Amino acid sequence: MALFEAQNVTKRFATQTALDSVSISVPEQSIYGLLGPNGAGKTTLIRIINQITAPDSGAIFLNGRPIRPDDVHNIGYLPEERGLYKKMKVGEQALYLAQLKGLSHAEAMRRLKYWFKKLEIIGWWDKKIQELSKGMQQKVQFITTVLHEPKLLIFDEPFTGFDPINVKQIKEEILFLRERGATIIFSTHNMGSVEELCDHITLINKANTILEGSVEKIRRDWAANEFNIIFDGEVTPAGNGHFSVLNSDFEAGKSVVRIKATESGDTNEIIKAMTAAGKVVSFNPALPSMNEIFIRVVETRNREAAKN
Numbered sequence: 001m002a003l004f005e006a007q008n009v010t011k012r013f014a015t016q017t018a019l020d021s022v023s024i025s026v027p028e029q030s031i032y033g034l035l036g037p038n039g040a041g042k043t044t045l046i047r048i049i050n051q052i053t054a055p056d057s058g059a060i061f062l063n064g065r066p067i068r069p070d071d072v073h074n075i076g077y078l079p080e081e082r083g084l085y086k087k088m089k090v091g092e093q094a095l096y097l098a099q100l101k102g103l104s105h106a107e108a109m110r111r112l113k114y115w116f117k118k119l120e121i122i123g124w125w126d127k128k129i130q131e132l133s134k135g136m137q138q139k140v141q142f143i144t145t146v147l148h149e150p151k152l153l154i155f156d157e158p159f160t161g162f163d164p165i166n167v168k169q170i171k172e173e174i175l176f177l178r179e180r181g182a183t184i185i186f187s188t189h190n191m192g193s194v195e196e197l198c199d200h201i202t203l204i205n206k207a208n209t210i211l212e213g214s215v216e217k218i219r220r221d222w223a224a225n226e227f228n229i230i231f232d233g234e235v236t237p238a239g240n241g242h243f244s245v246l247n248s249d250f251e252a253g254k255s256v257v258r259i260k261a262t263e264s265g266d267t268n269e270i271i272k273a274m275t276a277a278g279k280v281v282s283f284n285p286a287l288p289s290m291n292e293i294f295i296r297v298v299e300t301r302n303r304e305a306a307k308n
Contacts, residue, residue, distance in 0.1 A: 033201035050072075078153075155188075171196065242266055
């Protein structure tokens with residue numbers, strides 16, 4: 001079941017089309033990647049979901065019904081741009097933003113203490129925002145985004161300003177929020193995070209949806225008929241009419257060989273050639289990374305657009 005849906009959403013600004021009949025369906029309790037190059041239309045769609053602006057045509061649904069102004073309490077939005085008041089104290093500001101989301105003073109204090117302790121920032125309560133690093137400010141803003149426990153969370157580049165340790169911590173919290181029932185739209189340029197966190201993705205380029213589906217299925221669909229073989233010992237098989245060798249590395253007593261099957265290649269014949277070359281430890285399809293797929297899809301579409 002979809003918690004959120006956008007159906008044929010179009011948005012234009014003067015002569016520029018930001019979104020051209022874009023549709024997405026975000027399954028309940030999933031992490032949904034919203035991807036695309038700069039200027040693709042992602043931020044415009046996020047602003048429409050948050051009712052900051054309205055579509056020229058199309059429809060937005062939350063929980064199976066048209067989205068309403070009061071649904072702001074069911075949405076948490078962490079923008080890429082920081083939106084904290086720099087001269088306010090951390091605790092004072094967090095409490096203020098929590099009450100804007102409808103929490104009572106007592107409930108806001110209870111939840112803030114929980115999250116400040118969990119993210120190890122309890123000692124920052126009386127510091128001013130301007131005294132904090134970008135990463136520290138991001139932690140505060142993350143807390144104010146999730147504090148009212150919305151059903152739909154939208155994270156736009158949530159790891160900006162974080163060191164690897166804090167990136168790991170926030171990733172764990174995002175997974176924790178999904179386990180507790182939240183549905184998450186996750187916009188990022190970090191394809192490694194997409195593979196690690198996202199169940200489904202939509203790739204938008206030049207206002208149009210050009211790729212969508214589950215991450216696992218997309219990686220399988222875009223596999224280039226390549227395989228990774230690990231041998232015990234130093235082995236470099238010779239290519240034949242069924243495959244060619246792309247690269248080979250030897251380390252710690254193992255050879256890792258990547259091959260590409262020819263159009264007429266027979267997998268059984270490839271396996272025979274591998275076992276004849278040496279002791280095979282593993283033989284697996286080489287699935288492309290989301291970063292490789294992103295580049296290939298966008299570059300292909302841009303070349304096609306340039307021809308027209």
